[in-house]
Amino acid sequence: MVTGLSYLCIGIGVVFWLWGTLPLLGDRSVLFKLHPLSVSDTLGSMSIVFGLLLKIPREWPLLILALLSLALWNTMLSYVMAYCVSREDSDDH
Amino acid sequence: MNLLLIAMTLILLIPLYEAWQDDDIWQKMLAFASVASKTSIMILCISVLRDDWMIGVVGVIILSVGNAGFMLLAHLIKRITLQ
Amino acid sequence: MITNLPEDLYLLVIVALLPLSAIMLTVQVNPYNALVIRGILGAVAALVYSVLGAADVALTEALVGTLLAITLYAVAVRSSLVMRVGVLTAEVEADPEKFEAIYDQIRAMLSTRYLRLKVLSYETRADLDAALTVKELHGLCLRSPSPQPDQPPYELTIRLRSLHDLLSTELPHQTPPLTHLIPPSSTDTPAKSS
Numbered sequence: 001m002v003t004g005l006s007y008l009c010i011g012i013g014v015v016f017w018l019w020g021t022l023p024l025l026g027d028r029s030v031l032f033k034l035h036p037l038s039v040s041d042t043l044g045s046m047s048i049v050f051g052l053l054l055k056i057p058r059e060w061p062l063l064i065l066a067l068l069s070l071a072l073w074n075t076m077l078s079y080v081m082a083y084c085v086s087r088e089d090s091d092d093h
Numbered sequence: 094m095n096l097l098l099i100a101m102t103l104i105l106l107i108p109l110y111e112a113w114q115d116d117d118i119w120q121k122m123l124a125f126a127s128v129a130s131k132t133s134i135m136i137l138c139i140s141v142l143r144d145d146w147m148i149g150v151v152g153v154i155i156l157s158v159g160n161a162g163f164m165l166l167a168h169l170i171k172r173i174t175l176q
Numbered sequence: 177m178i179t180n181l182p183e184d185l186y187l188l189v190i191v192a193l194l195p196l197s198a199i200m201l202t203v204q205v206n207p208y209n210a211l212v213i214r215g216i217l218g219a220v221a222a223l224v225y226s227v228l229g230a231a232d233v234a235l236t237e238a239l240v241g242t243l244l245a246i247t248l249y250a251v252a253v254r255s256s257l258v259m260r261v262g263v264l265t266a267e268v269e270a271d272p273e274k275f276e277a278i279y280d281q282i283r284a285m286l287s288t289r290y291l292r293l294k295v296l297s298y299e300t301r302a303d304l305d306a307a308l309t310v311k312e313l314h315g316l317c318l319r320s321p322s323p324q325p326d327q328p329p330y331e332l333t334i335r336l337r338s339l340h341d342l343l344s345t346e347l348p349h350q351t352p353p354l355t356h357l358i359p360p361s362s363t364d365t366p367a368k369s370s
Contacts, residue, residue, distance in 0.1 A: 007097075010097055010138075011097065014097060014100050014101060014104065017101070017104050017131065018104050021104055021107045021108060021127060022107065024107060024108055024111045024120075024123065024124060024127065025107060025110070025111060030117070030119045030120060030123060033120070033123055034123060037123060037126070037127055041127060041130060041131075045130060045131075045134045048134055048137075048138065049134065049137060052137060052138060052141045055141055056141050056144065059141070059146065059149060062146070062149050062150065062153055063137070063149075065153050066137055066152070066153045066156060069153065069156055069157040069160070070130075070156065073156070073157060073160035073161070074130065074160070076160075076164070077126060077160055077163060077164060080164045080167055080168075081119075081122070081123070081126065081167060084119075084167045084168065084170070084171040085119050
């Protein structure tokens with residue numbers, strides 16, 4: 001039961017990854033690609049880590065740390081990236 | 094788990110291809126951010142698969158420190174391209 | 177479920193990423209793009225090392241190989257790939273638009289080799305010559321002392337032979353040429369310093 005749930009979480013995470021990464025291939029602006037990448041990549045990664053947490057609850061401090069650093073860093077990263085890009089070509093979009 | 098890891102590796106090929114074919118530096122940086130977070134999550138997956146605590150610690154450190162380094166690099170490149 | 181799959185197939189797939197990203201790095205021409213690809217190579221290498229069980233090597237690769245190396249490399253690329261040109265303050269103030277056009281033309285010529293242009297202005301001609309002698313500058317951009325009717329009124333003196341060769345191949349593509357090139361004097365050896 002728990003094993004199935006953890007595989008389900010990891011599978012959902014992989015689908016989120018695919019969904020967030022596929023827009024990278026298009027010929028759109030950086031900000032357009034940044035949005036799906038930051039949102040669904042972070043959600044997918046968190047879902048994968050949650051699945052791993054269900055699989056081996058013994059390693060919880062490590063995986064909780066991974067979840068926290070994912071949530072904090074990736075959000076901050078997307079803001080920094082958007083700031084850097086928008087300062088460069090503010091007349092482009 | 095084997096199949097899931099192979100699926101993750103195949104997804105990892107998408108940003109790699111994007112970094113190779115796009116000449117804009119910010120598109121490459123975006124692909125780099127994607128690759129960096131994906132590889133560290135894959136390291137975590139492998140640590141759970143093998144039940145190896147040491148690899149897991151390395152994965153978490155790469156996840157947090159790698160992101161910090163990425164921000165540093167983004168600011169440096171912004172300074173360079175703005176001149 | 178597929179049962180005849182080898183148990184360590186994922187190992188082979190992941191390890192195959194390393195030569196792929198290494199080839200990607202070696203075919204890059206632009207140094208800034210190579211910098212970013214080096215970061216990707218570092219991330220993939222850390223993944224491969226930890227898959228193969230070398231957690232300490234993976235940590236070192238991520239911290240030193242990716243973080244420290246690309247930061248130092250960015251600083252090195254930024255400070256070395258630059259051409260410093262000296263101008264006189266009085267001449268620039270007399271005709272700023274003309275000088276902006278000249279800078280744009282030099283930037284366009286340098287951009288084929290991913291060089292940047294840095295303009296330094298000096299008060300007197302003596303300061304300018306002194307800066308060129310101590311190799312603070314790579315070139316001077318001045319109004320010609322004896323303008324020829326068939327030549328542009330500004331001259332670009334280049335100290336380095338290699339830089340002069342690069343600019344002289346690119347200058348005919350710029351229309352109309354705003355400057356003409358003065359080659360380095362023969363006593364000046366082709367210095368490598370930048």
